[in-house]
Amino acid sequence: MAFDLFSISEDHEAIREAARTLADERIAPYAAEVDEREEFPKAAYDALVASDFHAPHVPESYGGAGADALATCIIIEEVARVCASSSLIPAVNKLGSLPLLLAANDEVKRKYLPPLASGEAGFSYALSERDAGSDTASMRCRATADGDGWVLNGQKSWISNAGFSEYYTVLAVTDPDGPRGKNVSAFVVEKSDEGFSFGAKEKKLGIKGSPTRELLFDNTRIPGDRMVGKPGEGLKIALRTLDHTRVTIAAQAVGIAQGALDHALAYVKERKQFGKHIADFQGIQFMLADMAMAVESARQLVYVAAAKSERHDEDLSFFGAAAKCQASDTAMRVTTDAVQLLGGYGYTRDFPLERMMRDAKITQIYEGTNQIQRVVMARHLLR
Template sequence: MPVWSQAGLTDEQIAIEEMAAAFARAELAPLAPVWDRDKIFPVETLRAAAALGMAAIYVREEMGGAGLSRVDAALIFEALATGCPAIAAYLSIHNMCGWMIDAYGSAEQQRRWLRGLGAMETLTSYCLTEPGCGSDAAALRTKAVRRGDAYSLSGEKQFISGAGAGGDAHLYIVMARTGEPGPRGISAFLVEGAAPGLTLGANERKMGWNAQPTRSVTFDDCRVPAANLLGREGDGFKIAMAALDGGRLNIGACSLGGGRRALEAALDYTRQRQAFGRPLLEFQALQFRLADMATELEAARALLWRAAAALDSRHADATRLCAMAKRIATDTGFSVVDDALQLFGGYGYLADYGVEKLLRDLRVHRILEGTNEIMRLIVARDLLEERNA
């Protein structure tokens, strides 16, 4: 039996989760330490995941996607992260980009890109953050100026996951300013990797997520056809925020997956390791800690699934619930991994046992897709607006 509860899931959802977990065990976990050590981005492994429908999870079936729900996606990303949180997280971003095109793209944009994204023949990156504005996304400075049948983009994006991995076939969804200051002046663009004027920075040296590249992306009079405008001018901030609701659930699920893997490892270790003549698992203090780890993961998972269901049904509280779920899931996942490392003692600090990699990979989840401080701000503002209505 799994260390987590499958209560409330349909037979189909259990099968979906078990498929993703089997892929994680067979294709991700054995090589994840090597990818992390050597900074290898396993494109062919990602394409194998795509062949199972995991690169276009909630893109419509008629557009080459799996047509699954956000709850289904949460199950998949949690399961994948038990094998490698860094690769699961990149798949999360890739899926978010595909959803943006499916939800807001023109028929021609959908026809041109979605099937390639679903097969991971084209890789994607989400370009919102800039060197001078992270949490304050509405203050972005990258500009897009209309010149005839094209836009000229100028500016720089920072911390772009997966950037450059697809070469000329890479697709960037870029938020740029076309109008007035603030959110209403932002538009979204589909920028191809071969676009003249697009250059990439060096692969960043990071604490974790070493299995996927992270680079700056610079646009210097980068020509983008007007047909590559996603939605209408001024829709970019709305599109970006709508995408982040789902992205927050995905990264929360990845954190739960890392925590789940750490709990499984801790259970195995405390059963085998002895101290004072008996297995660690027989010490009540350690039993209590393991019980708390499992309970906290279940509680965070329940809120995540509730938020996913709210997003699927377009409930008015969806954004608040997604922010709550992202905050609690990423904090909990990291805390559980930290507790597991403590249970391992000195061995937890060694790369051979895998727990320290989980800790390094999960730490950034509390920052990206909106920091956990911003999640608190979203929740508080929503509560106060509701109270004052």
């Protein structure tokens, strides 16, 4: 395991500047309303599509921008700085489509990646179920062979951007009697497929602009050419996908933390108590220093993990888990401290910090809880 450095190029800095400007001008003004109304951030989606930031990871050969893993993380970080819900647009699009990039044949890629790259369609990922969260191998969703196709029955839970996305990478058991973990296959399901429907929107603590719903399959017929990879390889593909996409959630967490720190800094430099700005009190300065130190440490680890993702390094599973765990814990701590620095104001919706604190919590949970991340890291260390 090597802590290989990353390289920030002029192109990366240009992408950061463009993403930050777009976020400040075209996403931030609607963030509070998106949260309040629990509506998908359509204005943010349109702005991201116009800038090729909605699915920047798609290779140029499929009509995409061809951004590397670090550039994608920078985009997600800058958008999350102002609106976590909107940052899930590029994050979920990568999560949903990465299994195709890792394992699908070229015919499947050429069918589904160009519409994603153009903004015509979103792409979601369906692994978890009601009783199969961290224990993914215990899933019950079934895909039964039928002629030259498959018939899906069952459900998937906690699916981000469900109902909005046109395409879904769905994991289902294809060999009920096969060995655990090697009896699951991956398929692309289209929103228009007969027998495929959605549950009601979940009522959530945060990321309220990203719809989270169940996927319901009732004799949903899938053509055989929609399989991603080979039969029985689904769980392997799913876990490889998470090694890469945990890095994007880590970037989202860094963005949320940075946004909270920015607001806290602006506030303490203006707020006066006892005849002077509260930024002049050493206790406040120590809090700010600790917050900034934690954010920058997390950012550096995320960027290292992104470089490893781009290279497909063997130790990516450790660094992806470490980045996600460290960054999300940091986001939770920094947003909580930022609320504290604003006192009563921080607890109100007049400022965005209470929203950021609510949004931060999910980064410790989805794409593998931080307890699972520690299991992943420990296994890597002990093998």
